[in-house]
Amino acid sequence: MTISIRSVEKRFGRYPALNGVSLEIADGELLALLGPSGSGKTTLLRVIAGLEFPSDGQILYGDQDMTFAGAAERRVGFVFQQYALFRHMTVARNIAFGLDVRKGAAKPGKAQIAARVAELLRLVELDGLGGRYPAQLSGGQRQRVALARALAVNPSVLLLDEPFGALDATVRKSLRKELRRIHDATGVTTIFVTHDQEEALELADRVAILNQGAIEQVGTPDEVHDAPAGAFVAGFVGEANRFAGEAKGGRFTLGDIVLRAGEVRDGPALAFVRPHELLVTDPGKGDLAITVAHIAPQGAVVRIEGATEGGQRIEAAIARQIAAGVHPGARLELAVSRAYVFPA
Amino acid sequence: MSRSPDTTTDPLWARIVVLALVAVFLAGVLILPLVSVFFEALRKGLPAALEAIATEDARAAIKLTLLTAAIAVPFNVAFGLCASWAVAKFQFPGKPFLITLIDLPFSVSPVVAGLIYVLVFGAQGWFGPWLLDHDIKIVFAVPGIVLATIFVTFPFVARELIPLMQEQGVDEEEAAISLGASGLRAFWSVTAPNIRWGLLYGVLLCNARAMGEFGAVSVVSGHIRGLTNTMPLHVEILYNEYDYVGAFAVAALLCFLAVVTLVLKSVLEIAQPRSRAGGH
Numbered sequence: 001m002t003i004s005i006r007s008v009e010k011r012f013g014r015y016p017a018l019n020g021v022s023l024e025i026a027d028g029e030l031l032a033l034l035g036p037s038g039s040g041k042t043t044l045l046r047v048i049a050g051l052e053f054p055s056d057g058q059i060l061y062g063d064q065d066m067t068f069a070g071a072a073e074r075r076v077g078f079v080f081q082q083y084a085l086f087r088h089m090t091v092a093r094n095i096a097f098g099l100d101v102r103k104g105a106a107k108p109g110k111a112q113i114a115a116r117v118a119e120l121l122r123l124v125e126l127d128g129l130g131g132r133y134p135a136q137l138s139g140g141q142r143q144r145v146a147l148a149r150a151l152a153v154n155p156s157v158l159l160l161d162e163p164f165g166a167l168d169a170t171v172r173k174s175l176r177k178e179l180r181r182i183h184d185a186t187g188v189t190t191i192f193v194t195h196d197q198e199e200a201l202e203l204a205d206r207v208a209i210l211n212q213g214a215i216e217q218v219g220t221p222d223e224v225h226d227a228p229a230g231a232f233v234a235g236f237v238g239e240a241n242r243f244a245g246e247a248k249g250g251r252f253t254l255g256d257i258v259l260r261a262g263e264v265r266d267g268p269a270l271a272f273v274r275p276h277e278l279l280v281t282d283p284g285k286g287d288l289a290i291t292v293a294h295i296a297p298q299g300a301v302v303r304i305e306g307a308t309e310g311g312q313r314i315e316a317a318i319a320r321q322i323a324a325g326v327h328p329g330a331r332l333e334l335a336v337s338r339a340y341v342f343p344a
Numbered sequence: 345m346s347r348s349p350d351t352t353t354d355p356l357w358a359r360i361v362v363l364a365l366v367a368v369f370l371a372g373v374l375i376l377p378l379v380s381v382f383f384e385a386l387r388k389g390l391p392a393a394l395e396a397i398a399t400e401d402a403r404a405a406i407k408l409t410l411l412t413a414a415i416a417v418p419f420n421v422a423f424g425l426c427a428s429w430a431v432a433k434f435q436f437p438g439k440p441f442l443i444t445l446i447d448l449p450f451s452v453s454p455v456v457a458g459l460i461y462v463l464v465f466g467a468q469g470w471f472g473p474w475l476l477d478h479d480i481k482i483v484f485a486v487p488g489i490v491l492a493t494i495f496v497t498f499p500f501v502a503r504e505l506i507p508l509m510q511e512q513g514v515d516e517e518e519a520a521i522s523l524g525a526s527g528l529r530a531f532w533s534v535t536a537p538n539i540r541w542g543l544l545y546g547v548l549l550c551n552a553r554a555m556g557e558f559g560a561v562s563v564v565s566g567h568i569r570g571l572t573n574t575m576p577l578h579v580e581i582l583y584n585e586y587d588y589v590g591a592f593a594v595a596a597l598l599c600f601l602a603v604v605t606l607v608l609k610s611v612l613e614i615a616q617p618r619s620r621a622g623g624h
């Protein structure tokens with residue numbers, strides 16, 4: 001199911017949660033809504049689900065206007081942040097709920113429902129746990145039950161609100177792969193909300209980055225990481241050294257640091273340089289010079305923290321062999337292989 | 345890490361003193377009077393006590409008390425469900441005011457509550473003439489007693505449910521709705537099972553108070569024997585007429601109902617954690 005979001009606004013009282021958001025989600029796509037807390041990502045997800053209704057704008061499922069249709073009418077599968085499993089029902093009854101509540105001819109027979117539940121338990125790898133209660137499951141298992149319950153109704157779109165937020169790091173990683181596998185197996189259009197960029201970049205086909213109720217950029221994980229559309233995305237996605245300086249005639253200057261600024265108009269500007277885009281050079285050939293303060297080896301790279309003469313803090317990720325002779329207090333010259341410069 | 349209660353650092357003598365104080369206080373203030381009620385009721389033997397309960401006036405009083413509870417409790421269950429649903433699941437202006445309002449019957453003296461109804465529905469009250477014209481009796485009749493009882497027992501169910509429902513939030517209901525359940529279905533299959541213990545507990549407390557209420561009912565009742573006397577009022581009348589066995593026999597019956605309520609409540613409290621462990 002393709003989903004079109006057209007200039008959607010949502011206000012809670014006078015507080016604007018969404019400011020004219022437009023977004024197209026392709027059929028079968030796995031899309032991440034990424035943003036800091038308060039950016040409106042969960043509100044956007046709930047508006048797509050029909051759990052909230054926009055103050056303005058349009059939501060289309062396929063070519064059908066669903067702006068004010070309820071969640072059931074849209075046939076969404078929604079996975080809540082805290083899973084919201086029915087605590088007094090067994091796992092099997094939780095999963096069957098969406099089929100149980102159907103009426104008349106639309107309601108499958110008992111055997112059909114049981115078969116569907118068994119099939120879903122297999123899909124989320126919880127065979128044999130159908131008789132347990134949610135309280136008897138681990139966090140990761142609950143998450144799988146929530147997923148199976150949402151999938152039971154063959155939803156037109158699967159929506160997940162911070163699906164891994166409540167889990168510990170190892171479970172998180174394995175469930176990420178699991179979600180990808182289940183998405184590929186079912187082919188259902190999937191949208192998930194996260195504040196964890198690593199999760200979004202690893203899992204999603206495309207990432208929509210939200211800030212203050214507006215979409216800053218939509219693109220593949222590579223696009224948003226390597227070609228940020230604005231200062232917010234450059235600072236939010238991936239690590240970056242941030243310089244607040246001046247752009248003039250295609251050059252960015254901050255003290256003795258000079259960088260190529262491309263087309264940026266003259267005036268106050270922000271430059272972002274990723275730690276791995278800093279290379280050690282021979283004296284006199286670098287873009288900036290730092291005094292090393294701290295060295296932290298991390299496998300193949302060494303993280304070097306230091307500061308320029310002007311007091312600007314710099315973090316660089318240098319290949320281990322090259323960083324071998326560097327000690328705290330040493331002077332290091334660095335060349336910038338790529339910088340993102342935006343008007344401030 | 346929380347410490348378990350028996351690893352307290354208080355010295356032994358302090359624990360004994362505190363426990364003894366509590367025991368003496370409970371014995372003197374609660375248990376002794378309760379025992380004396382049954383003792384006085386049975387002073388002239390069981391047959392005399394039973395006879396006092398079986399008089400026509402006593403039977404009418406028992407019937408009226410049960411009738412009043414049978415109307416007031418379901419009403420307050422319905423209201424308590426609506427109010428706690430509204431408070432816990434919706435956002436609306438004036439919410440703190442509504443919560444305060446629900447508590448009002450706890451803070452107002454029951455006598456005042458009774459007087460309010462006399463002022464509103466009495467012969468000289470706001471609706472008095474109109475009610476007289478239409479031959480509707482509220483004050484000094486059964487409807488007044490029921491209204492006063494409802495007023496006094498108003499908060500029990502709502503107070504019990506509001507914190508429970510607030511803690512549970514709206515996620516499960518939203519999940520049910522998103523899976524295609526109607527509002528009513530979501531209530532019956534998701535909300536109701538989650539609140540059933542709290543609701544039962546509230547119903548028991550509400551019922552105990554409905555049967556035992558004296559002050560508010562006394563004002564609106566008019567004390568017409570066999571017609572508008574509830575059990576607590578009947579106890580007072582018999583006592584004032586120096587019919588001690590009769591008074592204490594009816595009082596003992598009231599106490600018995602209260603004890604049954606408490607036992608039921610304890611049973612619920614024991615049953616509850618087990619069901620929660622399976623369902624939380």
